[in-house]
Amino acid sequence: MxxxxxxxxxxxxxxxxxxxxxxxxxxxxxxxxxxxxxxxxxxxxxxxxxxxxxxxxxxxxxxxxxxxxxxxxxxxxxxxxxxxxxxxxxxxxxxxxxxxxxxxxxxxxxxxxxxxxxxxxxxxxFSRRFDASYRDAFNRMDNGQIGRPSVFRSQTCDRLDPSGFFVAYAEFSGGIFVDCNIHDIDLALWYFGQDSIVKSVVATGITAVQPELRKHKDVDNGVGIVEFWGGKVAYFYSSRMMAAGQHDMTEVIGTEGKLAINANPTGTLVELHESTGIRREIPHDYYGRFEHAFVTEANEFTAACLDNNTLPFKLTGAVQAVKIGCALQESLNSGQKINFDETGRRLETSRL
Amino acid sequence: MxxxxxxxxxxxxxxxxxxxxxxxxxxxxxxxxxxxxxxxxxxxxxxxxxxxxxxxxxxxxxxxxxxxxxxxxxxxxxxxxxxxxxxxxxxxxxxxxxxxxxxxxxxxxxxxxxxxxxxxxxxxxFSRRFDASYRDAFNRMDNGQIGRPSVFRSQTCDRLDPSGFFVAYAEFSGGIFVDCNIHDIDLALWYFGQDSIVKSVVATGITAVQPELRKHKDVDNGVGIVEFWGGKVAYFYSSRMMAAGQHDMTEVIGTEGKLAINANPTGTLVELHESTGIRREIPHDYYGRFEHAFVTEANEFTAACLDNNTLPFKLTGAVQAVKIGCALQESLNSGQKINFDETGRRLETSRL
Amino acid sequence: MxxxxxxxxxxxxxxxxxxxxxxxxxxxxxxxxxxxxxxxxxxxxxxxxxxxxxxxxxxxxxxxxxxxxxxxxxxxxxxxxxxxxxxxxxxxxxxxxxxxxxxxxxxxxxxxxxxxxxxxxxxxxFSRRFDASYRDAFNRMDNGQIGRPSVFRSQTCDRLDPSGFFVAYAEFSGGIFVDCNIHDIDLALWYFGQDSIVKSVVATGITAVQPELRKHKDVDNGVGIVEFWGGKVAYFYSSRMMAAGQHDMTEVIGTEGKLAINANPTGTLVELHESTGIRREIPHDYYGRFEHAFVTEANEFTAACLDNNTLPFKLTGAVQAVKIGCALQESLNSGQKINFDETGRRLETSRL
Amino acid sequence: MxxxxxxxxxxxxxxxxxxxxxxxxxxxxxxxxxxxxxxxxxxxxxxxxxxxxxxxxxxxxxxxxxxxxxxxxxxxxxxxxxxxxxxxxxxxxxxxxxxxxxxxxxxxxxxxxxxxxxxxxxxxxFSRRFDASYRDAFNRMDNGQIGRPSVFRSQTCDRLDPSGFFVAYAEFSGGIFVDCNIHDIDLALWYFGQDSIVKSVVATGITAVQPELRKHKDVDNGVGIVEFWGGKVAYFYSSRMMAAGQHDMTEVIGTEGKLAINANPTGTLVELHESTGIRREIPHDYYGRFEHAFVTEANEFTAACLDNNTLPFKLTGAVQAVKIGCALQESLNSGQKINFDETGRRLETSRL
The missing domain is CATH 3.40.50.720 (NAD(P)-binding Rossmann-like Domain)
Structure with a gap:
């Protein structure tokens, strides 16, 4: 055995x-x-x-x-x-x-x-790295099906949880860009290349349903733009107030095509035709969306340990992603755009 | 002028x-x-x-x-x-x-x-002949995009009208196959060729919501199969009890591909994300679905009259379609399959 | 342990x-x-x-x-x-x-x-009994979301396999209605109730891509109608020549709504926008569509054995389904509609 | 007469x-x-x-x-x-x-x-004001179907035109935010209310396919964020390099739901199933998408003139929209975020 x-x-x-x-x-x-x-x-x-x-x-x-x-x-x-x-x-x-x-x-x-x-x-x-759809899209991009990837849009949107859980959670979560968009940032680094260097970061956000989030310097809806040196740009959205359920989606826009991952969210393959129209349900939380990715993650991590395989991505990327997430969160709270030089070193934010 | x-x-x-x-x-x-x-x-x-x-x-x-x-x-x-x-x-x-x-x-x-x-x-x-989607699909078929068309599925499904209107209407409508599926039959003759010869016809149906339809020898849901000489088959569905609205759709299945027309019915381009899922509305009646086709019909008929253009299809097809519709309606009521020889002449339905 | x-x-x-x-x-x-x-x-x-x-x-x-x-x-x-x-x-x-x-x-x-x-x-x-989407749809029907189920449409459509495999396979498969539509028949019995009694059966079909199938009395595209006593009707389609992949789908039409299962087939959640439009791929075979259902089947069968649970459906249904499938196949080849009385006993097919 | x-x-x-x-x-x-x-x-x-x-x-x-x-x-x-x-x-x-x-x-x-x-x-x-889908969405929002509108996402994305037309055009177009996103900005003002006051504006962009655009201070892909006083935020994307065609879409995200307009672009209602999957085409230009809106615009403008009706929106909004578009274009080129006070007066951009 x-x-x-x-x-x-x-x-x-x-x-x-x-x-x-x-x-x-x-x-x-x-x-x-x-x-x-x-x-x-x-x-x-x-x-x-x-x-x-x-x-x-x-x-x-x-x-x-x-x-x-x-x-x-x-x-x-x-x-x-x-x-x-x-x-x-x-x-x-x-x-x-x-x-x-x-x-x-x-x-x-x-x-x-x-x-x-x-x-x-x-x-x-980073569970999405193990998701069949993200992998399929990556392979298509890698095979040149969309030309040179140039614009990246990604969102992590949670279902509205009226219990107030997220307010308490925000004390330690690092904020919505670090907690939610960290996935999207990691995906951008995957698709654009792990050696991408950030040029600028800017973010804004609102508290539409949970104003108490402000005491933890957080928001329930955040929008951010991350510019990379070399003519690439990513923009992100995160939200805690989706009515229908979890809607995490991504677009990778290249010079010759676009890949959309989960633009049409769906749960099962069932559509219900009723007097108010045609309706489908979507997963209520991220585990409903990514359950199989977690199983793949467990199996591939296990195989890498047993067979001494290379892991599918490097640990350093996790630091990069947090760095960008923290910069977005900082920009959200300072109201300032943050700039970096071509070596990735942060520049003074403001100048007269 | x-x-x-x-x-x-x-x-x-x-x-x-x-x-x-x-x-x-x-x-x-x-x-x-x-x-x-x-x-x-x-x-x-x-x-x-x-x-x-x-x-x-x-x-x-x-x-x-x-x-x-x-x-x-x-x-x-x-x-x-x-x-x-x-x-x-x-x-x-x-x-x-x-x-x-x-x-x-x-x-x-x-x-x-x-x-x-x-x-x-x-x-x-036959308004659907003027519909942009049906024309687009026909051109694709005609250009060989699906190989040789072989199987044809088409349905005309009305929204449930609880007023009982259709019961009175059934007295003169000719029955659901003549009133509703006549469109689908005409489409089959268009896509398969106006010279297609029927080999057999069989139909069945039920009265799910309006049992009184039986007094006019009609049903509120009908299914029929029409076989053509030369290895082609069409099957039809018609209904008077769609909850969401009008859903008329067609599939043309060829040896190398399939064309689906209105498999995903939609009204406007709006989707509503709400707590019960994602919902879209669809047209409530056939005019909501085919309004623009009727306008095109008016304009093309006018042009044909003024410019002495050939009409887009022949009047004789209307007789063919009624003939098939009536045979389906007869089969529904007799319970017998009706056969035709290769010249289109009806064969004796076998009886003891 | x-x-x-x-x-x-x-x-x-x-x-x-x-x-x-x-x-x-x-x-x-x-x-x-x-x-x-x-x-x-x-x-x-x-x-x-x-x-x-x-x-x-x-x-x-x-x-x-x-x-x-x-x-x-x-x-x-x-x-x-x-x-x-x-x-x-x-x-x-x-x-x-x-x-x-x-x-x-x-x-x-x-x-x-x-x-x-x-x-x-x-x-x-019957693997589809373990599919999450079919179960979701069944539960919705069972909860009354579509009123009384009345019309059932289901298809099992395989990707075109140009190797000729299906010709040899047809010698023992029992024919397309027994091999493919058996699933759809089983689903109809599930949704309409295992005690449903067949009233009539009629089928037709063509050999669009594999004429040699006729030597095994089979076709590559079949259409059949099964009428049940009590005002219910099911109609089926099976095909061996889908270009895009496996497309098994079902509609359950009730007096107050409709459930569609896999009307919009999809493989991953990826859509590719390219110069010819927007494209998505679908599973190439039934295992691609039903893999998770087979895993669920294995686990539930195991649990039933270990815990002495009731199985989710009865073995007798498998005989019912074969009986209907064989009747469809017979009708395909005889050209005759087959009728049954209210006890399910076959009536003499009318012959001259 | x-x-x-x-x-x-x-x-x-x-x-x-x-x-x-x-x-x-x-x-x-x-x-x-x-x-x-x-x-x-x-x-x-x-x-x-x-x-x-x-x-x-x-x-x-x-x-x-x-x-x-x-x-x-x-x-x-x-x-x-x-x-x-x-x-x-x-x-x-x-x-x-x-x-x-x-x-x-x-x-x-x-x-x-x-x-x-x-x-x-x-x-x-502003032709989109006359589009049936945008109007349907607005009415739903106005009826409270999504709670309080809070986040607005909108994009105007043109098909790639390899002729270089847009480079010459950029000399006078005002730039991508003024030429393309002006529509999205106008929509934001419609949905958020014409009295919305801008709090900040920031934009970035790249020249992925037409580097010569830089001589006119323009880009072929732009992303911008517009914050409004009162806890609302809009973000925009515009592009000149869509492979599949024109894809203009909008999301209005409220505290209780979301409205998506044209998330699933489509041309006709035809889907083509072929060996590479399922494909649909989308309109190639904005007129293909908005033709009927232009007709409605002509008819409603005419009616307003003849009957002395109030126009559906005020002329002053056109100045507001240009003002925001110009600020986005300025931010794109300066790299600076631009802030405004609660009366809409511009603040000094940078401070130590």
């Missing part, structure tokens, strides 16, 4: 539970051997749903689990970096949920730790 | 009023000079809406209108043939609403009258 | 290999312990891809595999019934690919065998 | 010819009595296509045409304002193509002239 990757899951909240189940049930070459959560309710959930998995309430203890080879970090964002670094230092492969941190410096510290252990696979969980 | 076609409109009911307005306002080379209706309310409507047009309550009088060159016949179906023949005999061009008659023999009598006046333009108003 | 269902896979051809992999890798509660194939090349494939699974070249030997609890039968259609019956008699749960047999009598013999072992789970693999 | 509006058309180029034909043939209550063009080829076209219309090669002479009541100004943009003012001073109603001018001051001078003749109807031809 080929040995399976012995993996642990840190965090069993909304996202952690999904990762744990995916590694437990839908990743044939991995074996989920351990999980960590400090939350009693989640411990109980684990006992009921993760048969045969050792549950820890102390992260450091979990790292000592015999034979452990890899860790998926899916705790709260503020804990990502520290736990990832500890795992790296303990010699474990790491799949860390995005973002590594809402701070550029802290994100970089994860990269620094990983650099010291080049035999380890350390990946930031 | 180039002379305009002096035209009159017989009938100012639902469809007649539309024809009258189209010739009055949207057909630059025609002048609506007269209209006929025996209905007082419609006379009043005409005085308010058809400025400068002489209104007659006697059809024969209208035919004597000085300078009259053409007549559009848009009265009740039972009057079509007689009025068309009178107009032909009076030397007028005729655009007759479909069907010429619900009887094959009476339909043929219009053709016979027209044959005697070869200089006149006599056309049956 | 909860015990897993010990399952074997009979047949490792196109479909068998997929079932084997699904039970091996994507069905957490099952363990694929054995597989059978008489084909040397497939044995080799199994050694490379089914690690830890015992491979048999004799079906009877495989049935004796220690601890075996269940068998998935995915060999050629002609072997389905015999192998299923043997497995049942050996006390194994059975998931048998559709159809049980192309013969009604032989299909019934599987049911008869299963009846004698009521503790066993015996299911015919 | 009710008197018809005696109207003249200034300019018979691409757009002028369309206006002339629309007033000549498709505006029943108007009579095109005169037209002006200094171009000999256009004079010839007019003699062939505008029967009965007096053709002038001198604009001032045309204004003296006996009985003339109204003028549609459709010459080159640089002539719009002067000709409009002359017509106003001569007591004619004016429908002036957009923009009044690429200069805010000159645009304002048209408004000033119109103010002095309050009995005249003076309208800037």
């Amino acid at each position: 080929a040995p399976k990757l012995q993996i642990a899951c840190a965090g069993l909240g909304r996202m952690g539970a999904r990762h744990a189940l995916n590694f437990h049930n839908r990743t044939p070459r991995a074996e989920l051997v351990a999980a960590f959560t400090p939350v009693q309710k989640e411990v109980e959930w684990a006992h009921a749903n993760l048969e045969g998995v050792t549950i820890y309430t102390d992260y450091d203890e979990m790292l000592k689990h015999p034979g452990l080879q890899a860790v998926v970090v899916a705790t709260v964002t503020t804990a990502h970096a520290e736990e990832a670094i500890k795992a790296i230092e303990a010699g474990k492969h790491v799949l860390c949920e995005k973002p590594l941190s809402t701070s550029v410096e802290i994100s970089q510290s994860v990269v620094d730790a990983a650099v010291k252990k080049p035999h380890l696979k350390v990946m930031c969980g | 180039a002379p305009k076609l002096q035209i009159a409109c017989a009938g100012l009911g639902r469809m007649g009023a539309r024809h009258a307005l189209n010739f009055h306002n949207r057909t630059p080379r025609a002048e609506l000079v007269a209209a006929f209706t025996p209905v007082q309310k419609e006379v009043e409507w005409a005085h308010a809406n058809l400025e400068g047009v002489t209104i007659y309550t006697d059809y024969d009088e209208m035919l004597k209108h000085p300078g009259l060159q053409a007549v559009v016949v848009a009265t009740v179906t039972t009057a079509h043939a007689e009025e068309a023949i009178k107009a032909i005999e009076a030397g007028k061009h005729v655009l007759c609403e479909k069907p010429l008659s619900t009887s094959v023999e009476i339909s043929q009598s219009v053709v016979d009258a027209a044959v005697k006046k070869p200089h006149l333009k006599v056309m049956c108003g | 909860a015990p897993k269902l010990q399952i074997a896979c009979a047949g490792l051809g196109r479909m068998g290999a997929r079932h084997a992999l699904n039970f091996h890798n994507r069905t957490p509660r099952a363990e694929l312990v054995a597989a059978f194939t008489p084909v040397q090349k497939e044995v080799e494939w199994a050694h490379a891809n089914l690690e830890g699974v015992t491979i048999y070249t004799d079906y009877d030997e495989m049935l004796k595999h220690p601890g075996l609890q269940a068998v998935v039968v995915a060999t050629v259609t002609t072997a389905h019934a015999e192998e299923a019956i043997k497995a049942i008699e050996a006390g194994k749960h059975v998931l048998c690919e559709k159809p049980l047999s192309t013969s009604v009598e032989i299909s019934q013999s599987v049911v008869d065998a299963a009846v004698k072992k009521p503790h066993l789970k015996v299911m015919c693999g | 009710a008197p018809k509006l005696q109207i003249a058309c200034a300019g018979l180029g691409r757009m002028g010819a369309r206006h002339a034909l629309n007033f000549h043939n498709r505006t029943p209550r108007a009579e095109l009595v005169a037209a002006f063009t200094p171009v000999q080829k256009e004079v010839e076209w007019a003699h062939a296509n505008l029967e009965g219309v007096t053709i002038y090669t001198d604009y001032d002479e045309m204004l003296k045409h006996p009985g003339l009541q109204a003028v549609v100004v459709a010459t080159v943009t640089t002539a719009h304002a002067e000709e409009a003012i002359k017509a106003i001073e001569a007591g004619k109603h004016v429908l002036c193509e957009k923009p009044l001018s690429t200069s805010v001051e000159i645009s304002q001078s048209v408004v000033d002239a119109a103010v002095k003749k309050p009995h005249l109807k003076v309208m800037c031809g």
Whole structure:
């Protein structure tokens, strides 16, 4: 019997539970051997749903689990970096949920730790990189079907959650550009090339439904433009107030064509004809949209660890993405456009 | 000033009023000079809406209108043939609403009258022949984009009208296959070729919402198959109970491709994202779907009369279509499949 | 550790290999312990891809595999019934690919065998029953969203395979109505109710691309109508010559609305804007369309065996579906409509 | 006979010819009595296509045409304002193509002239205001179907014209934000309210296919953000390099829903299924998309003149739109964000 990757899951909240189940049930070459959560309710959930998995309430203890080879970090964002670094230092492969941190410096510290252990696979969980549609579009672009990609539009739009959850969440999320558009930024870097250098960043936003977000310097609808040196431009939209559900979409516009990913969102393949017209439903949250991408992510990360394959993208990109996200968030709050020179060094914002 | 076609409109009911307005306002080379209706309310409507047009309550009088060159016949179906023949005999061009008659023999009598006046333009108003989408699809087929057309699917589906109108209407409509699918049959003859010969006809149907239709030997949902000699087959659906609106659609399936016309019905280009999903409305009736086709029909008929152009299709096709429609209706009621030989002669339906 | 269902896979051809992999890798509660194939090349494939699974070249030997609890039968259609019956008699749960047999009598013999072992789970693999979209549509219908379902339209349309494969295949497939439309028939029975009684059956078809199919009494495009007692009608289309790919779709038309499943086929969520317009690709084969349904099928069958749950549908339905499919195929070849009385007993087809 | 509006058309180029034909043939209550063009080829076209219309090669002479009541100004943009003012001073109603001018001051001078003749109807031809889809969306928003409109996204994207036409055109067009996005800006003012006050403007752009545009300080792809006081934000995209055709679309995002207009562009209702997938074509230019809106515009302008109705929108909006367009174009070229106070007064751009 080929040995399976012995993996642990840190965090069993909304996202952690999904990762744990995916590694437990839908990743044939991995074996989920351990999980960590400090939350009693989640411990109980684990006992009921993760048969045969050792549950820890102390992260450091979990790292000592015999034979452990890899860790998926899916705790709260503020804990990502520290736990990832500890795992790296303990010699474990790491799949860390995005973002590594809402701070550029802290994100970089994860990269620094990983650099010291080049035999380890350390990946930031940009799930859209594993989505079949994004991959199909990338391959078409790569094959020249749209000429030279020049304009990139992407949005991450969540369904309206009237519970107020996002207000509390905003205290630690890093803001809408870091929390939501980080995905779109990462996609732009993927499609435009990871070596793209930002020329300018500007953003604005409003609080249409949750004015209390302002106390965390956040908004519920944000628009930003990121210019790259070399004649490329990306623009982003993020929102917390979509009525119909999650609508994440992207357009890659080239000199000879355009690729649209999810311009027509849909859930199942069902359309209902009723007296008010024709209606279809769309996924209510990002997991509804990207569930299969998460499963692919788990399987490909596992294969990379076991077979010593190159990961599909570099960890440094996660720092780039946070850097751009933070600059957008800063511009949102300062009202200033931020400029960078051709080496990527930030210029003084304003001059007379 | 180039002379305009002096035209009159017989009938100012639902469809007649539309024809009258189209010739009055949207057909630059025609002048609506007269209209006929025996209905007082419609006379009043005409005085308010058809400025400068002489209104007659006697059809024969209208035919004597000085300078009259053409007549559009848009009265009740039972009057079509007689009025068309009178107009032909009076030397007028005729655009007759479909069907010429619900009887094959009476339909043929219009053709016979027209044959005697070869200089006149006599056309049956198969409006879909003038629709931009159907023409686009036909041209693509004609250009070989789908190989050899082999299977034809077409439906005419009306919005549910809970008023019971269709029950009364069924007394004279000829039945759902003659009234609704006549359009689809005509399209099949257009796309497959006007010289196609029917091999067999079979139909069935149900009364899902209007059981009283049975007293007129009609149904509210009908399905039929028409086989043609030479390896072609068409199948049809008609319904009176669509919730969302009018959904007339067609597929032409060839050996190398397929053309779908209105598979995705839509009204305006607006989509509404709301808490129950994404919704669009569709036209509520056939005029909402085919308004522009009717305007094109008016203009092309006018041009054909003025310039002595060949009409886009032959009058004999209208008899063919009624013949097939009547055979479907007969099959619906007899439960028997009806067969024809390679010359189109009906074979004895097998009976014990 | 909860015990897993010990399952074997009979047949490792196109479909068998997929079932084997699904039970091996994507069905957490099952363990694929054995597989059978008489084909040397497939044995080799199994050694490379089914690690830890015992491979048999004799079906009877495989049935004796220690601890075996269940068998998935995915060999050629002609072997389905015999192998299923043997497995049942050996006390194994059975998931048998559709159809049980192309013969009604032989299909019934599987049911008869299963009846004698009521503790066993015996299911015919109608994969669309496990598809998320079909289930969503069914639930909406069941919740009354379209009123009373009355008209059912469904098609199974394969991509054109110019290799001629389907000609050879037609010798044993039972014909296009039994091979393709069997799915649509099963769906009609699901949506209309498993107790629906057929009133009449009529079919026609053509050989547009593969005239040699006639030697097996088959066609490459078939159209059929099935009338049910109680005012319901279903009509079906099947084709072997779709240019763009697999297009299986269904409409359920009720008195207050309509459900359309896959009216707008799509593969990924990508649209390509290019100089010739906007283009999207669709799945090339039925597995591309229904892959997730097969995975769900494997998991639900496994759960039913382990937990002694009721299967989602009855085995007798598989006989009903074959019976209707065979009647359509017979009508295609005889040119006769076939009628049944209200108890489902066939009436004499009228003959001179 | 009710008197018809005696109207003249200034300019018979691409757009002028369309206006002339629309007033000549498709505006029943108007009579095109005169037209002006200094171009000999256009004079010839007019003699062939505008029967009965007096053709002038001198604009001032045309204004003296006996009985003339109204003028549609459709010459080159640089002539719009002067000709409009002359017509106003001569007591004619004016429908002036957009923009009044690429200069805010000159645009304002048209408004000033119109103010002095309050009995005249003076309208800037924002054709999208007359489009059935935009009107449908506006009514839905106005009826509260999406809550409070908060974010507005709109794009005007032309098909790639490899002839280089747009480079020469850019010398006088005012730039892509004034030429293309002016429509989107006008729509934003319509949907957000004509009294909306701009808070900030920022833009960027690239020359992906036509680097020579830089000599006219223009780009072929532009992105801009316009913030309004009161918590509203609009963002715009314009492009000259769409492969598939014209794709003008808009989203209005409210606190309870979203309206999308033309998210799924389409030409006819035909879809072609071929070996490379499913394809549809879209209009190649804006007239293909908005033809019916131009006809509606002609008819409603005519009705407003004849019946002394209020025009559907105010002339001052045309100055607002140009002002915003010019600010976007300035920001594109300066690289600076431009801010405005709550009264709309421009603030110093940069501060230390």
